[in-house]
Amino acid sequence: MKDTPPFQVESLTPEPGTARLVMTGELDYTTADDASAEVAKALAAGVGVLEFDLAGLQFIDSSGMAVVMNAYIGAQERGTAFRIVALTPYLRHLIEVVALDDVLDLPG
Amino acid sequence: MKGATGSTGPPRGAVRPAPGLLAALLDGSGEGIVLCDADGVVTLANAAAVRLMPGVEPGLPAPAPLGAVPSAPDGRTVIHGGRAIRIRAEAVGDGRLAWYLADLDAAPRTEFLLEAGRRLSASLNPRRCARAATELAADFLCDVAVVLLPATVRRRMEWVRAVSGRPGPEEGTLPVAEAAQVPGLTDALAGLRHGTSGQHAPGDTGQHAPGGTGQHAPGGTGQHVPGDTGQDPGGVPEWLLPEGFGPVGHLLVLPLPGNGVPAGAIVLARRPGRSPFDDDDERMARDLATRAGAAISAASLFREQSAINAILTGDLLPPELPEIAGMRLAGRLRASQQAGAIGGDFYDVYLPDTATDTAPDDGIVERPPLVILGDVCGKGARAAVLAGQVRHSLRTLLLLESRTDRLLELLNRSLLASPSPHSYVTMILAALRTAPGDHVLVDLAVAGHPPPLVLRRDGTVEEVAARGSILGVLKQISLWPATLDLAPGEVCLLYSDGITEAFGGPGGREMFGEERLKAALATCAGMPVEALVERLEQLSTEWLGGGLGGGVGGAPGTGLGTGPQDDRALLAVRAGRPG
Numbered sequence: 001m002k003d004t005p006p007f008q009v010e011s012l013t014p015e016p017g018t019a020r021l022v023m024t025g026e027l028d029y030t031t032a033d034d035a036s037a038e039v040a041k042a043l044a045a046g047v048g049v050l051e052f053d054l055a056g057l058q059f060i061d062s063s064g065m066a067v068v069m070n071a072y073i074g075a076q077e078r079g080t081a082f083r084i085v086a087l088t089p090y091l092r093h094l095i096e097v098v099a100l101d102d103v104l105d106l107p108g
Numbered sequence: 109m110k111g112a113t114g115s116t117g118p119p120r121g122a123v124r125p126a127p128g129l130l131a132a133l134l135d136g137s138g139e140g141i142v143l144c145d146a147d148g149v150v151t152l153a154n155a156a157a158v159r160l161m162p163g164v165e166p167g168l169p170a171p172a173p174l175g176a177v178p179s180a181p182d183g184r185t186v187i188h189g190g191r192a193i194r195i196r197a198e199a200v201g202d203g204r205l206a207w208y209l210a211d212l213d214a215a216p217r218t219e220f221l222l223e224a225g226r227r228l229s230a231s232l233n234p235r236r237c238a239r240a241a242t243e244l245a246a247d248f249l250c251d252v253a254v255v256l257l258p259a260t261v262r263r264r265m266e267w268v269r270a271v272s273g274r275p276g277p278e279e280g281t282l283p284v285a286e287a288a289q290v291p292g293l294t295d296a297l298a299g300l301r302h303g304t305s306g307q308h309a310p311g312d313t314g315q316h317a318p319g320g321t322g323q324h325a326p327g328g329t330g331q332h333v334p335g336d337t338g339q340d341p342g343g344v345p346e347w348l349l350p351e352g353f354g355p356v357g358h359l360l361v362l363p364l365p366g367n368g369v370p371a372g373a374i375v376l377a378r379r380p381g382r383s384p385f386d387d388d389d390e391r392m393a394r395d396l397a398t399r400a401g402a403a404i405s406a407a408s409l410f411r412e413q414s415a416i417n418a419i420l421t422g423d424l425l426p427p428e429l430p431e432i433a434g435m436r437l438a439g440r441l442r443a444s445q446q447a448g449a450i451g452g453d454f455y456d457v458y459l460p461d462t463a464t465d466t467a468p469d470d471g472i473v474e475r476p477p478l479v480i481l482g483d484v485c486g487k488g489a490r491a492a493v494l495a496g497q498v499r500h501s502l503r504t505l506l507l508l509e510s511r512t513d514r515l516l517e518l519l520n521r522s523l524l525a526s527p528s529p530h531s532y533v534t535m536i537l538a539a540l541r542t543a544p545g546d547h548v549l550v551d552l553a554v555a556g557h558p559p560p561l562v563l564r565r566d567g568t569v570e571e572v573a574a575r576g577s578i579l580g581v582l583k584q585i586s587l588w589p590a591t592l593d594l595a596p597g598e599v600c601l602l603y604s605d606g607i608t609e610a611f612g613g614p615g616g617r618e619m620f621g622e623e624r625l626k627a628a629l630a631t632c633a634g635m636p637v638e639a640l641v642e643r644l645e646q647l648s649t650e651w652l653g654g655g656l657g658g659g660v661g662g663a664p665g666t667g668l669g670t671g672p673q674d675d676r677a678l679l680a681v682r683a684g685r686p687g
Binding site (some may be wrong): 061066070099102 | 487532555557558575674
């Protein structure tokens with residue numbers, strides 16, 4: 001129980017103008033603020049593309065889903081492209097439940 | 109002072125300090141110093157000695173404790189006048205003795221402060237803090253202690269009173285105006301600090317009660333001595349004291365400083381036979397008042413916040429489920445046990461408008477009963493408020509609109525227009541129509557929520573193929589509604605993700621999951637619907653408890669590292685008559 005990896009978010013620049021946030025661990029209401037802060041930072045930097053790599057998430061709850069939706073809305077408002085480049089099967093299922101699979105740019 | 113003591117005796121030939129300077133030096137010492145001649149008569153005593161040991165007076169024989177010279181070099185402890193004093197003596201030549209008196213009551217003061225801290229921090233209830241303060245005062249400082257808390261309702265203030273040697277404080281309320289009867293109390297309740305500088309001169313009964321309520325008999329009672337900063341005990345009203353207490357000798361009234369606003373006042377009273385409140389007593393009383401004020405104001409703040417929380421979560425309380433002909437409803441809502449993690453799960457039932465004599469053209473739509481179950485993204489008071497808003501918005505919309513897809517679109521627009529950004533809600537609307545043969549038709553519209561499950565008569569469980577966008581994200585939502593036909597005895601189950609995302613199981617780290625929920629539901633065929641939701645809730649609770657069964661509340665293993673325990677909501681509709 002104590003070996004739960006802490007939540008971490010790492011900001012990469014795979015190519016100029018693109019910010020990729022790699023999130024690992026548990027994204028829930030205790031860690032959502034950390035994630036949101038990184039999203040805000042990336043958007044404020046004026047990147048053209050915001051990417052989420054969520055393949056390393058062990059758990060995500062509704063507050064975590066809210067981080068994804070906030071990023072989608074925030075990116076749309078700024079004219080920034082937003083896409084999820086990697087995710088877990090469970091997260092894909094959750095995105096289908098909220099019926100955002102047609103709206104979000106997900107990996108094929 | 110060193111030169112005047114020790115075996116060498118007073119320095120001879122050195123410049124003698126002026127007598128006035130010497131007296132000032134001696135009086136400046138916190139330690140009592142008494143010089144006795146060979147006959148045991150006091151020739152000199154500094155201020156501390158006079159204060160510590162009543163009876164010490166130049167020209168008179170030294171009181172008994174200063175008779176025999178202690179054998180131990182560091183002296184001995186004596187009790188004199190109710191006070192513990194450490195005394196030691198040194199010969200200063202010609203048979204004269206210098207006595208040094210140390211006040212040991214400083215030690216009880218430390219003990220008192222520790223005790224005060226311990227007792228006052230033990231409660232987050234303002235009244236209990238007040239009780240602790242009066243008990244502490246009655247134990248350490250006075251015969252009667254009364255704490256008055258600021259007026260809350262109807263201009264009445266709460267009081268708590270403790271009497272030395274009597275069990276348990278008494279409590280009551282009284283009109284705020286009565287405070288004017290106790291000298292200094294109105295000021296203390298207003299947070300004005302009385303007697304801080306000890307400027308009361310003998311005979312100065314000056315109470316500066318605003319509004320000129322100066323109430324006490326002039327001529328003073330003569331209780332004041334220099335340094336006695338206590339208030340005039342004259343004119344103490346009966347309500348302040350317990351029955352049969354008799355007259356008051358000495359009174360001390362102090363404000364309880366709160367967090368910005370006064371937290372109340374404390375009144376300490378001693379019987380006439382006891383010594384007046386001296387500087388040390390007042391210092392202790394002020395320490396107590398400061399600590400009690402902080403404790404009471406923290407507890408009051410906590411109580412207010414708890415009350416606000418209760419109001420907010422009260423809005424989340426599920427309604428009583430009504431009887432609806434041709435079907436049976438049952439629901440369970442278990443709020444998260446984690447403080448500050450009040451979630452936003454909710455369910456509700458909207459019966460058709462019952463106003464029968466409505467005009468035909470008033471625009472109120474006719475519709476079947478509607479049940480809803482939903483979940484607001486996020487936690488805490490904000491989620492609770494949003495959940496309440498959604499329920500009330502829907503109640504209003506239902507007066508004018510009955511189509512479930514249209515209702516969800518309207519709610520979505522209302523959420524997007526909400527002044528608080530990122531208000532996301534998932535929910536299911538289920539309109540319930542009875543059909544021939546005791547069937548129930550359920551018109552389902554799902555917005556971002558796990559789709560309902562159906563339990564068929566033969567025990568098979570299906571997931572309803574209805575889905576749709578979460579509300580509050582997209583300007584245009586997509587909906588794929590469905591209508592479900594329930595034969596008698598069949599059940600439609602709405603649930604929140606708190607059920608399926610419950611972490612636990614044998615390893616403590618596994619999600620309950622949809623498959624387990626489906627399997628559990630399959631075992632409920634034929635059950636009354638109340639028993640069905642109870643069983644599913646129980647299974648999920650046991651899963652949270654690590655499969656230990658019964659270990660419900662603690663949910664071991666969910667506290668550290670695992671996802672926080674969420675709300676869990678279940679609502680089931682069973683077609684046909686019970687049985």
